[in-house]
Structure formats: C-alpha cells, structure tokens
Amino acid sequence: MFNTMNDAQKEVIKKVQDASSGESNQKLFYLDGPGGSGKTYTYTTLWHLLRASGKKVATMAFTGIAAILLPEGKTCHKALGLTVPLYSDSNSTITPNSKQGKKFLETDVFIWDEALMALEIMDRLLRDLTKIDELFGGKILLLGGDFRQLLPVRKNGTRAECVNLSIKNNEVEFAEFLLKIGEGKVNDSNDNIEFPEGFEVETDLVEEVFGHLIAQERFEDVATSAILFARNADVDELNKQVVNLLPSEGEKKYSSVDNALDGEALQELLTQEYLNSLNPASLPPHDRRSL
Numbered sequence: 457m458f459n460t461m462n463d464a465q466k467e468v469i470k471k472v473q474d475a476s477s478g479e480s481n482q483k484l485f486y487l488d489g490p491g492g493s494g495k496t497y498t499y500t501t502l503w504h505l506l507r508a509s510g511k512k513v514a515t516m517a518f519t520g521i522a523a524i525l526l527p528e529g530k531t532c533h534k535a536l537g538l539t540v541p542l543y544s545d546s547n548s549t550i551t552p553n554s555k556q557g558k559k560f561l562e563t564d565v566f567i568w569d570e571a572l573m574a575l576e577i578m579d580r581l582l583r584d585l586t587k588i589d590e591l592f593g594g595k596i597l598l599l600g601g602d603f604r605q606l607l608p609v610r611k612n613g614t615r616a617e618c619v620n621l622s623i624k625n626n627e628v629e630f631a632e633f634l635l636k637i638g639e640g641k642v643n644d645s646n647d648n649i650e651f652p653e654g655f656e657v658e659t660d661l662v663e664e665v666f667g668h669l670i671a672q673e674r675f676e677d678v679a680t681s682a683i684l685f686a687r688n689a690d691v692d693e694l695n696k697q698v699v700n701l702l703p704s705e706g707e708k709k710y711s712s713v714d715n716a717l718d719g720e721a722l723q724e725l726l727t728q729e730y731l732n733s734l735n736p737a738s739l740p741p742h743d744r745r746s747l
C-alpha cells in the first residue's frame with residue numbers, strides 16, 4: 457500500500473513513524489482533507505506499518521460509519537467509554553485498573569478520524585492514566601477529519617460514495633466551488649453565497665433535473681440522477697414533486713395499513729392518521745405510487 461501513496465500521504469506516514477520510533481519529538485498531528493482525498497487510506501496504511509514494527513495502535517472515529525472503515529476501528533464513544541449524550545465536561549468511564557485502561561496505557565499511537573469532539577475528555581483520560589501532565593499524557597495522536605463535510609446520513613454509505621454521487625469527476629469546477637463553500641471562502645459576512653454563472657437553476661430545480669428526462673421517458677437516467685439536500689424533510693418534499701411529474705396513466709397506489717396493536721389507550725394516542733404520517737428511514741412512505 458505504501459508504494460501507491462502520493463507524496464502528501466507518505467509525508468504523514470513518515471512523520472508519525474518518526475514520532476513513534478523516537479526520531480522526532482512531535483506528538484500531535486492533524487490530517488485535514490476533503491472527502492475522498494485519501495485520509496482513511498493513509499490511516500489504514502499507517503496502522504499496518506506501525507503494527508508491523510511492533511507498535512500498539514488504537515483506531516477510532518466519531519461515527520460508526522467512519523469507524524468501520526478503519527482496521528479494528530471503534531467509535532470514540534465505545535473506545536473512551538463515553539455516555540450519551542456527550543457534553544464537554546463528560547468524563548470517560550475508563551479506570552486505570554480496567555482492561556481498557558491498561559490497553560490505553562500500552563497504546564503507542566492513537567489514530568482518530570473525525571476528531572471534532574471529545575478531545576478534552578481524551579486529554580483528561582490520558583493524563584490520568586499516564587500520570588504525565590502533558591497534552592494527551594505525552595501519547596502520539598494522529599487526528600484527522602474534514603471540517604467541510606456534513607456527517608454522512610446515507611445508511612451504509614461512505615462519504616466517498618456520497619461525494620461520488622454528487623460530483624462527477626468531470627465537474628471539477630463545481631467540485632472546487634463546493635470545497636470553497638466548505639472552507640468558508642465564498643461566503644459574505646451574512647453567510648450568503650453567490651453562485652457563479654452557469655451554476656444557477658433559472659426555473660424550477662425539479663423540472664431542470666428531472667423534467668426533461670421524464671418527458672423523454674428516459675427512466676434509467678431518472679434512476680441515476682439525484683439532487684442532494686441536507687435535511688430529510690426537504691428530500692421528502694422533493695420526492696413528491698418528482699413523483700408528480702411521472703405519468704399518472706396506469707399508476708397504482710399502495711397504502712400501508714398502520715395500527716397500534718396493544719391496548720385501547722395506545723390506539724387512542726397513536727391514531728391511524730398519525731401513524732400514516734410517519735416515515736421511518738427503513739420503511740416506504742404510507743402511500744407508495746408505482747407505474
């Protein structure tokens with residue numbers, strides 16, 4: 457894997473390796489990079505190289521979805537023994553004599569993706585365990601993340617997948633514009649953003665993206681087109697608009713049958729109308745329309 461790395465990735469690996477072998481005194485590193493720029497690949501390569509040289513390495517990430525991409529990755533809630541919800545003055549439940557406490561003490565290098573929260577807790581914990589009054593108890597930490605990204609909401613989808621969905625490789629100019637938004641470079645003092653010419657939708661967004669495809673019955677293209685929103689409520693609203701554009705001839709409507717099963721009191725509380733209005737992530741909506 458190391459041979460395939462680019463220069464920036466190799467530099468990160470080299471710096472952390474030097475720290476772990478005592479060749480440098482630097483202990484803290486931060487790897488910043490936009491989605492898909494190769495951070496996970498770097499952590500994974502580093503993990504293998506450090507392990508091969510006999511070092512003990514712990515990997516963690518704030519979200520489960522990022523943690524499962526790391527070798528032996530844990531969520532930081534699990535790794536640090538944190539309670540939910542998390543506050544800045546929350547404390548780790550790990551004690552010095554616990555198995556986890558001993559493991560942390562023995563760990564040479566911590567690799568932590570999405571290290572945006574809980575850093576103070578980690579600092580307090582490592583100072584307590586090592587009894588060394590230095591930042592993070594003098595342990596080596598490679599922190600990383602991307603301040604430009606919203607956390608992933610697509611189930612089982614990696615960030616790279618989400619980014620790939622929205623930015624095709626040939627749309628470099630648009631991708632660069634998105635990065636600038638993330639970096640706060642194109643916002644004015646009121647956080648308004650002016651779109652460059654050619655990026656604005658003059659008419660209706662749904663019409664613009666799906667209207668002509670549906671009119672030409674290019675349904676395969678419809679299935680591979682997407683408009684991304686930050687909120688599920690907006691996605692639901694947009695889906696309705698797209699479905700309304702579909703031809704209604706031969707349309708069938710399938711409705712769910714929703715009932716609260718146990719107890720009259722519960723049935724009064726959870727009325728059928730209320731249950732119909734719910735739209736949990738893993739279930740289809742109450743009214744499902746198909747051709």
Ligand SMILES: Nc1ncnc2c1ncn2[C@@H]1O[C@H](COP(=O)(O)OP(=O)(O)OP(=O)(O)O)[C@@H](O)[C@H]1O
Binds near residue numbers: 460496498
């Ligand atoms: N040096 C490399 N050689 C070959 N493939 C690479 C290299 N670096 C990254 N990749 C590939 O590029 C893709 C994106 O990399 P990766 O998942 O590490 O990015 P990331 O910065 O962690 O992204 P995100 O922040 O979205 O999780 C992956 O498929 C990864 O295997």
